[in-house]
Amino acid sequence: MTSKSKMPLAAVLLGLTALTACSDDAGATEDAGDAPACIGKCDGFNSITGALPLAPHAATWDGRVLLADVEGACRVVAVRPEAIDLREGGGLTFGPDVFSEGVECPTTVGAPALAMATPDAENPYASDDQGNADPDGGHQTYAVALVESTEDGALVRRSGTLIVAEDEVVSARWSDDGDALGIDGLNPTLSADGGLLVFERDETLWFALAQDDGFGEPAPLSELHLRADELVRGLPLAVRYPLAEQALRAADGTVLAAGAPLVGRRPSLGQDGTELFFEADGGTRVVSQRSGFALRHLDGHINARTDDAPAFHLSLGRSGSAYAPYPGAHRLPVRNHRLPAMSLFGFVDRDGTLESSYDEVDFAAFADQDYIAYLPMTPAAGLDGSLDAQRIADISGHFNTAVLDGGATLGHEAIPGAHGEALFLDSGAAFRVPASEITTAPDRGFNVSMFVRPMADDLDGQLFSWPGVVTVSLEDGQVATHITTTTGEHASGERFPLARDEWTHVAVSYDGPSGIMRVYFDGRMISQDSFSRGFPTGEGGALTFGGATGSASDAVLGLDEVSVSRVVRFDDEVYAEARREEFFRSPIANADRIREDADLPLGVDAEEYIMPDRANVEDATVELGMLLFFDNRLSRNGEVSCATCHDPEIAFTDGRALGPRIDGGDLNRATPTIFNRALSTRQFWDGRTPTLEQQALQPIFSPAEMDFTREEALALVMSSPEYVDRFNDVFGRDPTLPNMANALAAFQRAQLTGESPVDRYEAGETDALTAAEIRGRALFHGKARCDACHSGSNYADEELHNVGLLDDRDPGAFFTRRGRTRSLRAFKTPTLRNIDVTGPYFHDGSVETLEEVVALYVAGPSGDGVDPESRALDLDADEQADLVAFLRALTSPNAVQTFDVDLPAVE
Numbered sequence: 016m017t018s019k020s021k022m023p024l025a026a027v028l029l030g031l032t033a034l035t036a037c038s039d040d041a042g043a044t045e046d047a048g049d050a051p052a053c054i055g056k057c058d059g060f061n062s063i064t065g066a067l068p069l070a071p072h073a074a075t076w077d078g079r080v081l082l083a084d085v086e087g088a089c090r091v092v093a094v095r096p097e098a099i100d101l102r103e104g105g106g107l108t109f110g111p112d113v114f115s116e117g118v119e120c121p122t123t124v125g126a127p128a129l130a131m132a133t134p135d136a137e138n139p140y141a142s143d144d145q146g147n148a149d150p151d152g153g154h155q156t157y158a159v160a161l162v163e164s165t166e167d168g169a170l171v172r173r174s175g176t177l178i179v180a181e182d183e184v185v186s187a188r189w190s191d192d193g194d195a196l197g198i199d200g201l202n203p204t205l206s207a208d209g210g211l212l213v214f215e216r217d218e219t220l221w222f223a224l225a226q227d228d229g230f231g232e233p234a235p236l237s238e239l240h241l242r243a244d245e246l247v248r249g250l251p252l253a254v255r256y257p258l259a260e261q262a263l264r265a266a267d268g269t270v271l272a273a274g275a276p277l278v279g280r281r282p283s284l285g286q287d288g289t290e291l292f293f294e295a296d297g298g299t300r301v302v303s304q305r306s307g308f309a310l311r312h313l314d315g316h317i318n319a320r321t322d323d324a325p326a327f328h329l330s331l332g333r334s335g336s337a338y339a340p341y342p343g344a345h346r347l348p349v350r351n352h353r354l355p356a357m358s359l360f361g362f363v364d365r366d367g368t369l370e371s372s373y374d375e376v377d378f379a380a381f382a383d384q385d386y387i388a389y390l391p392m393t394p395a396a397g398l399d400g401s402l403d404a405q406r407i408a409d410i411s412g413h414f415n416t417a418v419l420d421g422g423a424t425l426g427h428e429a430i431p432g433a434h435g436e437a438l439f440l441d442s443g444a445a446f447r448v449p450a451s452e453i454t455t456a457p458d459r460g461f462n463v464s465m466f467v468r469p470m471a472d473d474l475d476g477q478l479f480s481w482p483g484v485v486t487v488s489l490e491d492g493q494v495a496t497h498i499t500t501t502t503g504e505h506a507s508g509e510r511f512p513l514a515r516d517e518w519t520h521v522a523v524s525y526d527g528p529s530g531i532m533r534v535y536f537d538g539r540m541i542s543q544d545s546f547s548r549g550f551p552t553g554e555g556g557a558l559t560f561g562g563a564t565g566s567a568s569d570a571v572l573g574l575d576e577v578s579v580s581r582v583v584r585f586d587d588e589v590y591a592e593a594r595r596e597e598f599f600r601s602p603i604a605n606a607d608r609i610r611e612d613a614d615l616p617l618g619v620d621a622e623e624y625i626m627p628d629r630a631n632v633e634d635a636t637v638e639l640g641m642l643l644f645f646d647n648r649l650s651r652n653g654e655v656s657c658a659t660c661h662d663p664e665i666a667f668t669d670g671r672a673l674g675p676r677i678d679g680g681d682l683n684r685a686t687p688t689i690f691n692r693a694l695s696t697r698q699f700w701d702g703r704t705p706t707l708e709q710q711a712l713q714p715i716f717s718p719a720e721m722d723f724t725r726e727e728a729l730a731l732v733m734s735s736p737e738y739v740d741r742f743n744d745v746f747g748r749d750p751t752l753p754n755m756a757n758a759l760a761a762f763q764r765a766q767l768t769g770e771s772p773v774d775r776y777e778a779g780e781t782d783a784l785t786a787a788e789i790r791g792r793a794l795f796h797g798k799a800r801c802d803a804c805h806s807g808s809n810y811a812d813e814e815l816h817n818v819g820l821l822d823d824r825d826p827g828a829f830f831t832r833r834g835r836t837r838s839l840r841a842f843k844t845p846t847l848r849n850i851d852v853t854g855p856y857f858h859d860g861s862v863e864t865l866e867e868v869v870a871l872y873v874a875g876p877s878g879d880g881v882d883p884e885s886r887a888l889d890l891d892a893d894e895q896a897d898l899v900a901f902l903r904a905l906t907s908p909n910a911v912q913t914f915d916v917d918l919p920a921v922e
Contacts, residue, residue: 076207091187092117127163130209137793150781207286219276249889256288257304264309266395268414278400295400305378307412310396314435384836386411433466433518439570445561455555457581464522468573471565483553500549520593538593616769620808640762651722672860685860693764701828707760737919791901803884810847818885819876849910851903
């Protein structure tokens with residue numbers, strides 16, 4: 016379980032959790048469960064943090080300790096996340112107590128890089144005030160390795176210990192003499208395990224790999240992929256440091272030749288070597304496995320002043336759905352991301368004043384895989400450090416770089432973009448994505464989205480054109496849409512005016528199988544036209560944006576955040592793209608109310624508990640839900656209830672590989688537990704319903720499970736005077752299907768589990784775990800990487816992942832997610848609580864033991880579309896046994912229980 020700070024915004028800074036449902040044979044609902052809160056410019060919202068009292072140079076891997084410049088001197092300071100506030104509308108405010116006073120660094124420390132000195136052990140570890148290991152010592156000691164550049168440009172390494180108590184640095188000690196690495200360079204940066212070193216030399220980027228007691232021969236970063244298959248502590252280099260997997264590319268897809276220089280300054284390496292931030296002309300760039308190994312120029316206020324790039328940038332703490340090698344790392348991304356996002360702090364010294372910013376960089380457009388092009392309106396970054404202002408980078412991974420006409424200009428001296436930088440068009444000017452194999456007409460439907468800013472009263476003409484597919488135009492300043500399908504040409508029935516000199520998000524989608532075209536303004540659907548079913552028929556071709564004419568002294572039109580998809584986007588996805596300021600991490604119910612109304616076991620965080628305003632967990636409601644849950648008369652044969660599959664004597668599961676069908680056969684997936692469903696944001700293995708209320712009745716109405724109709728279910732409870740009385744007592748009216756769902760949801764929401772040995776250990780009971788379980792805990796949060804997905808107080812991130820470990824044909828969330836590429840074979844992360852008694856394992860129940868589960872993860876994934884966080888592990892037999900021991904220690908006292916239920920009589 017991740018440690019929790021006392022920050023009032025813990026739900027803002029911590030993730031949610033995990034799994035629910037009966038089976039997956041019930042009907043699907045249309046839900047945008049994993050709609051990203053923002054794409055392309057999470058780093059573009061207005062969250063300048065203002066002047067800070069220090070400029071960090073390096074951070075520990077959990078973000079809790081910084082080496083920083085404080086008034087010209089180096090100090091080691093502690094970070095107090097509880098003092099970081101989330102402003103209304105987004106952004107972070109750093110109060111005066113965010114950073115401790117700290118202690119002085121050794122005088123020789125300049126701009127160093129930090130790494131764990133002992134990456135395979137618990138680090139930091141409980142200690143006394145001298146750094147000696149002591150479970151009851153009251154201090155935390157970090158064993159670190161430090162690499163710094165001397166005044167003459169030589170890199171040296173030294174070891175050290177940082178001792179912290181109660182958010183204050185007690186001492187910082189380093190070995191007196193640094194070990195010369197025999198490498199010349201500046202601004203070193205290290206992976207968290209200290210094995211990959213990246214540094215600057217002659218304004219180009221170089222790397223070196225740990226070897227024996229030092230580092231091997233340095234080489235240009237462009238050669239890193241040549242060593243992809245080289246074994247490093249039992250794993251190929253590209254598995255241990257994914258940045259080595261492929262050759263690096265320019266924004267347009269041009270491959271950086273091995274040995275060629277990659278121009279850059281001040282590198283900042285991600286903790287596990289997945290991404291690298293650095294500076295070049297025009298500001299901050301990133302290159303990552305998650306960007307398709309292509310350079311991406313960041314859009315947003317971190318690059319708002321291109322005349323002076325940030326002096327330093329680093330991520331403090333863990334990021335959403337991304338590995339962090341320490342359980343206590345606070346989770347900083349404040350937006351409600353459903354995909355990995357990096358928290359980035361930039362610091363610039365301008366005329367003696369330190370300006371700082373907080374940015375969030377996501378990689379959703381690349382991860383999505385169904386964008387034809389996503390254009391955040393940033394210039395294309397070249398390998399030579401340059402930016403091409405006549406070409407716009409595509410961050411979808413398809414390298415559909417757009418080319419500007421004359422009269423099309425990135426940026427405006429007086430007008431900010433909708434998010435970060437924007438494109439401004441003179442009358443008749445446009446930009447184009449050249450025709451390619453992927454710009455052909457989509458098979459079933461499409462989505463086009465953009466921010467539009469009219470800057471003239473008489474705008475008329477084309478806004479977007481996709482030959483033979485769709486045209487969006489401006490007619491007297493109003494938006495009109497025309498589509499071409501197999502059943503003819505169709506137009507939207509209404510015209511919608513755009514406000515002058517304001518940014519409006521405009522989106523158009525068309526679904527061929529239904530013949531429905533939708534138009535959205537600012538994320539809300541404003542029209543829906545139904546045509547006879549038909550599919551796009553044109554050959555497609557170049558995508559053209561702009562071309563409208565109007566009279567103005569300069570630009571007549573602004574465009575920003577332009578995207579074209581080969582799928583129909585969910586309503587919530589469109590809303591999130593348009594209004595991402597509303598998508599911050601926040602409690603779904605007031606945490607004080609939760610603590611008052613719900614009896615939370617040790618280990619369950621109130622900030623993660625989800626209780627819609629209409630819901631309650633009062634005794635009468637829960638008891639009514641319990642009766643419905645155990646009532647086998649709510650089934651066709653009168654023998655099946657919810658409890659048939661969710662048996663409380665085996666942790667609300669059924670002990671089978673696959674759930675039972677009412678006809679005696681097997682369902683297509685295993686039965687998950689209902690424990691801690693109060694912490695869930697997705698239901699069913701494919702995550703197709705977002706709430707327990709929506710999930711609750713589906714198994715009853717599923718022909719494969721309980722096979723009752725809505726009319727029959729309502730008639731049954733109406734035939735029972737006791738049921739009728741209970742519904743009137745709880746809801747103030749006779750039974751209804753929605754209130755049946757509310758009662759069942761209340762019962763599920765009340766089934767909480769915690770108090771495990773792990774929970775007691777996390778609460779400070781140091782003898783609650785055995786030595787093997789403690790070692791397993793360090794592995795779980797360390798090199799086994801489990802908490803990349805199994806995070807939060809329910810040990811699950813509530814996301815859909817394709818871990819690539821099973822050889823089966825189950826499409827996962829593919830169909831319930833409208834055929835999304837990245838949803839193929841993706842399933843929701845299950846909770847690990849009570850895992851010792853909820854086998855067999857995985858969605859198909861194909862793995863019998865925890866030992867087998869761990870062995871599969873050690874061997875690593877195979878196949879296409881595997882989640883980047885799923886990778887082979889270097890765990891020996893003893894370590895695997897320790898990890899299994901820790902997992903078993905997540906078993907709670909109430910994992911096995913019984914209910915004494917007297918069902919109401921029916922007439």
